[in-house]
Amino acid sequence: MRKIYSRINEITGNVVTVNADNIKYGELAEITSAHGKSLAEVIRLDGEKVSLQVFSGGRGVSTGDEVKFLSRPMQVSFSDNLLGRIFNGRGEPRDNGTHLTENMIEIGGPSVNPSKRIIPRNMIRTGIPMIDLFNTLVESQKLPIFSVSGEPYNELLARIAMQAEVDIIILGGCGLKYDDYLFFRETLEESGSLSRSIFFVHTAADPIVECLMVPDISLAVAEKFALKGKRVLVLITDMTNFSDAMKEIAITMEQVPSNRGYPGDLYSQLASRYEKAVDFEGAGSITILAVTTMPGDDVTHPVPDNTGYITEGQFYLRNGRIEPFGSLSRLKQLVNDKTRDDHRALMDGMIKLYANYKETLEKKAMGFRMSDWDDKLLKYGVLFEDELMALSVNIPLEEALDKGWEILAKCFTREETGMRTDLLNKFWPKSEG
Amino acid sequence: MTNIGSVIGVNGNMVSVQFEGDVSLNEVAYVVVGDKKLKSEVIRIKGSRAEMQVFEITKGIGIGDKVEFTNDLLSVELGPGLLSQIYDGLQNPLPQLAEQCGFFLDRGVYLQPLNRDKKWKFTPHVKPGDSVARGDTLGTTPEGIFTHRIMVPFNMYDNYKVKSIVSEGEYTVDHQIAEVEDDKGNVYPLTMTFNWPVKKAIDIFIERLKPVEPLVTQSRIIDTLFPVNLGGTFCIPGPFGAGKTVLQQLTSRYAEIDIVIIAACGERAGEVVETLKEFPELLDPKTGKSLMERTIIICNTSSMPVAAREASVYTAVTLAEYYRQMGLNALLLADSTSRWAQAMREMSGRLEEIPGEEAFPAYLESVIASFYERAGIVKLRDGSIGSVTIGGTVSPAGGNFEEPVTQATLKVVGAFHGLSRERSDARRYPAIHPLESWSKYKGLIDVRKTDYLRKVLFRSDEIGQMMKVVGEEGTSLEDYIDYLKGEFFDSVYLQQNAFDPVDVAASAERQLYILDKLLIIILTHYDLTDKETSRSFFNQMRQKFLDWNGSKFQSDEFKKIEAELQEMIDANRRESKEEIKEKFDKLFSDN
Numbered sequence A: 001m002r003k004i005y006s007r008i009n010e011i012t013g014n015v016v017t018v019n020a021d022n023i024k025y026g027e028l029a030e031i032t033s034a035h036g037k038s039l040a041e042v043i044r045l046d047g048e049k050v051s052l053q054v055f056s057g058g059r060g061v062s063t064g065d066e067v068k069f070l071s072r073p074m075q076v077s078f079s080d081n082l083l084g085r086i087f088n089g090r091g092e093p094r095d096n097g098t099h100l101t102e103n104m105i106e107i108g109g110p111s112v113n114p115s116k117r118i119i120p121r122n123m124i125r126t127g128i129p130m131i132d133l134f135n136t137l138v139e140s141q142k143l144p145i146f147s148v149s150g151e152p153y154n155e156l157l158a159r160i161a162m163q164a165e166v167d168i169i170i171l172g173g174c175g176l177k178y179d180d181y182l183f184f185r186e187t188l189e190e191s192g193s194l195s196r197s198i199f200f201v202h203t204a205a206d207p208i209v210e211c212l213m214v215p216d217i218s219l220a221v222a223e224k225f226a227l228k229g230k231r232v233l234v235l236i237t238d239m240t241n242f243s244d245a246m247k248e249i250a251i252t253m254e255q256v257p258s259n260r261g262y263p264g265d266l267y268s269q270l271a272s273r274y275e276k277a278v279d280f281e282g283a284g285s286i287t288i289l290a291v292t293t294m295p296g297d298d299v300t301h302p303v304p305d306n307t308g309y310i311t312e313g314q315f316y317l318r319n320g321r322i323e324p325f326g327s328l329s330r331l332k333q334l335v336n337d338k339t340r341d342d343h344r345a346l347m348d349g350m351i352k353l354y355a356n357y358k359e360t361l362e363k364k365a366m367g368f369r370m371s372d373w374d375d376k377l378l379k380y381g382v383l384f385e386d387e388l389m390a391l392s393v394n395i396p397l398e399e400a401l402d403k404g405w406e407i408l409a410k411c412f413t414r415e416e417t418g419m420r421t422d423l424l425n426k427f428w429p430k431s432e433g
Numbered sequence B: 001m002t003n004i005g006s007v008i009g010v011n012g013n014m015v016s017v018q019f020e021g022d023v024s025l026n027e028v029a030y031v032v033v034g035d036k037k038l039k040s041e042v043i044r045i046k047g048s049r050a051e052m053q054v055f056e057i058t059k060g061i062g063i064g065d066k067v068e069f070t071n072d073l074l075s076v077e078l079g080p081g082l083l084s085q086i087y088d089g090l091q092n093p094l095p096q097l098a099e100q101c102g103f104f105l106d107r108g109v110y111l112q113p114l115n116r117d118k119k120w121k122f123t124p125h126v127k128p129g130d131s132v133a134r135g136d137t138l139g140t141t142p143e144g145i146f147t148h149r150i151m152v153p154f155n156m157y158d159n160y161k162v163k164s165i166v167s168e169g170e171y172t173v174d175h176q177i178a179e180v181e182d183d184k185g186n187v188y189p190l191t192m193t194f195n196w197p198v199k200k201a202i203d204i205f206i207e208r209l210k211p212v213e214p215l216v217t218q219s220r221i222i223d224t225l226f227p228v229n230l231g232g233t234f235c236i237p238g239p240f241g242a243g244k245t246v247l248q249q250l251t252s253r254y255a256e257i258d259i260v261i262i263a264a265c266g267e268r269a270g271e272v273v274e275t276l277k278e279f280p281e282l283l284d285p286k287t288g289k290s291l292m293e294r295t296i297i298i299c300n301t302s303s304m305p306v307a308a309r310e311a312s313v314y315t316a317v318t319l320a321e322y323y324r325q326m327g328l329n330a331l332l333l334a335d336s337t338s339r340w341a342q343a344m345r346e347m348s349g350r351l352e353e354i355p356g357e358e359a360f361p362a363y364l365e366s367v368i369a370s371f372y373e374r375a376g377i378v379k380l381r382d383g384s385i386g387s388v389t390i391g392g393t394v395s396p397a398g399g400n401f402e403e404p405v406t407q408a409t410l411k412v413v414g415a416f417h418g419l420s421r422e423r424s425d426a427r428r429y430p431a432i433h434p435l436e437s438w439s440k441y442k443g444l445i446d447v448r449k450t451d452y453l454r455k456v457l458f459r460s461d462e463i464g465q466m467m468k469v470v471g472e473e474g475t476s477l478e479d480y481i482d483y484l485k486g487e488f489f490d491s492v493y494l495q496q497n498a499f500d501p502v503d504v505a506a507s508a509e510r511q512l513y514i515l516d517k518l519l520i521i522i523l524t525h526y527d528l529t530d531k532e533t534s535r536s537f538f539n540q541m542r543q544k545f546l547d548w549n550g551s552k553f554q555s556d557e558f559k560k561i562e563a564e565l566q567e568m569i570d571a572n573r574r575e576s577k578e579e580i581k582e583k584f585d586k587l588f589s590d591n
Ligand SMILES: Nc1ncnc2c1ncn2[C@@H]1O[C@H](COP(=O)(O)OP(=O)(O)O)[C@@H](O)[C@H]1O
Pocket: A330, B238, B239, B240, B241, B242, B243, B244, B245, B246, B247, B429, B430, B431, B496, B497, B498, B499
């Protein structure tokens, strides 16, 4: 039974209200205005007053426009035909391909029973030493990339998309700049990765409400693939735009803001998306990497702050590098004991020395005298930054480990590294003594 | 007669209902959606309109949908078989749910919390004709290593005579084990289980006592500097990644306590999984049984429905109180109370209540206070003593402790274990700040010793700050040594290696023993002529002490390292052994 109404009572921002009955919470409607059709979703019921959030926005909607309720919630088509395709935030093609209508699935489904989860156990190799060696990405992990705007976070995501050892990549764009969208498309096309990728892209020029759908659509599709045994990597950029879209709707709905205008349920909203990351026993997995730009480089801003409480660590992107301090993969211990004997020790040892280098830099800046040891550290810090930390470095884990030893040997004697004797015997480069 | 109502509004997880007849606050009702019934709780009543929080996703609810009220308040089922269970916030057993529904938490599926088929060996403790009242023991049954008391249901408020009681034997929880009769001749059949509303504290005891006995967590910095007492409360605020969850996991494993209830409240599911998978395999050294046998996990993680998150801490504390009624000591660990407070905030917003600071409801403080008030040590009617200790983590926005939840919590708890970003960045775990944290409880260690050590730390910190400005060159040797002593205390005693199988847990005995050695090291004057030798001396001492921490208490290795430590002290001290002993006795001895 489809009901059609032709009287809109209120239009505020992107939310309209109509009087209607027999409507379900979360149901979709189609609004036909002079500017075309738009989907809308029921976000509040109060007696016969129905509030709808209009996907294409409230602008241009007239009180006389027709509202047709569809008796179904938001859905997206799911099949292998999605691979290589590009859609917008509503799940409609943005690549001139065919409209997919087969096998529609609901988005924003229930969460996984915690007792069915398993302890993560597989590393995902990316070819980026600051990840593989120092903050290993683990299958089913959820990690944000905290970044100041202007940092090359989309380049980093694109590289991970091309190189990560997974079956399927789903890219969710939230408020993506059009140029960045083109960049992703071209990069993946050139590298031949597009055929294993699916894009759901909301660009900055698209209606804001559509931005809200992107994580849910991406993750619903990811979940289905994972249940079919695929290892899916979901990349989202940028969750701060998503949060800002939520803020906008909350303010329109006159919700009391909790912190800098964001709604009180920001944490729960973000968590219900990030917690979709999972490793299904006997099937596939979902791993999530999501850019979170930090307004004003402030990690205590509500979006990065709430995110940090939800995710399993974070990558800090600063000065074009993944910062060794602050960056953390909380799951790395689960996998880095199974890679190579020297992995953990080298990871800890190199970071400790790098911390000493930073202290020396401070002392130097304050004009204190530099000792021999300080000079060694200064040399070490620069080599570490150039040869391992730079994002341009693209080598497998084993090569990165060898490179680490090489750098140590160029700067220090064996004893000065503080590494265990058995490891020194096995891995210390021969030529340098 | 139960009431029927109908839905007149839906806003997120809040549903408004029109009803007739009587409805009570906190009553449970079900919203009927298609073939599903969604559990809800009444949270406000105005005339014939009730607002309810729905414990499930509300998608698909429509105006006019039927609502069935139950007459019952939101309750948990109490009885044998609660231990080692894994429940969601409403006491739904999650593993059984998975057997039925698979990977996902399908809404509207509610299973019985206790196993209905298992037989329990029941031994009666009363005979026909005995007088009993609520909470009195009718009989007992072994539950793992504990003696589980089967009690007169707590919601039976009269005096009763036992009319019949079954003889010793094996019965299921639903089997009638007794009949009791009130003055008016009404007869009540009783089984081994009954329900109790979670938001009501169980109040059956002669008196509440003052918490005085240390609860040994085996974390040195806690037991020595910021102790917790049985029946007390403590909180662990800290920014993300500072180590709140790890600290609670350690406590849940190593605390010397009977029962542990873990409330995973609105945080990562993955963290609970570690506990779920590891606990059954970890043995409690005291009992030789799996840790799971003393544990109940209440798991309402961040993506599970928010209203059930609010309920989950109450479910947890009610189960703790129940075991307290058996003369046991229960410890409730809630991670994180901030998520619970946020759940309240979300609901308060939907109710359009006047918001307080950061949009938290105005009643935030009183709700937090009355939650922690449910901790306590009590003398039960049979003279035995039972306790509930509550420890909650707090996740302050931006890591700033000046926010409403942290502040409201600090007002009511007995100990504050504040984690600092600075310490966790420096990998000084556990990252409890030794200068800012506090405890009002009495611990294992003589306060003269802890006061002395606090001064050592304070002084060392002061010198450390100064040195940042004037550099090492501008610091006197004497000050520099005081600085090193504080750092030494920090690194060999306050910090503890969670990955070392021995160091991870320090028994009370061990703490008492090594602390005296540490005090000797610190109060001794040494023949150290310059900063370089001082630093290297304390570095060597540190290395030795850390090795000592890694050796089993009183093992041969332990004794060997202890002797080596003593040699190192002897080789460098400026005073005689007798002088040091005299100094020690003067400071810390009673005569
Ligand atoms: N006691 C500890 N020993 C060693 N590492 C720790 C300790 N506490 C925390 N960590 C490290 O810090 C990370 C974050 O700790 P966690 O307890 O999850 O923080 P929080 O709950 O405060 O966000 C852990 O994954 C671990 O790597």
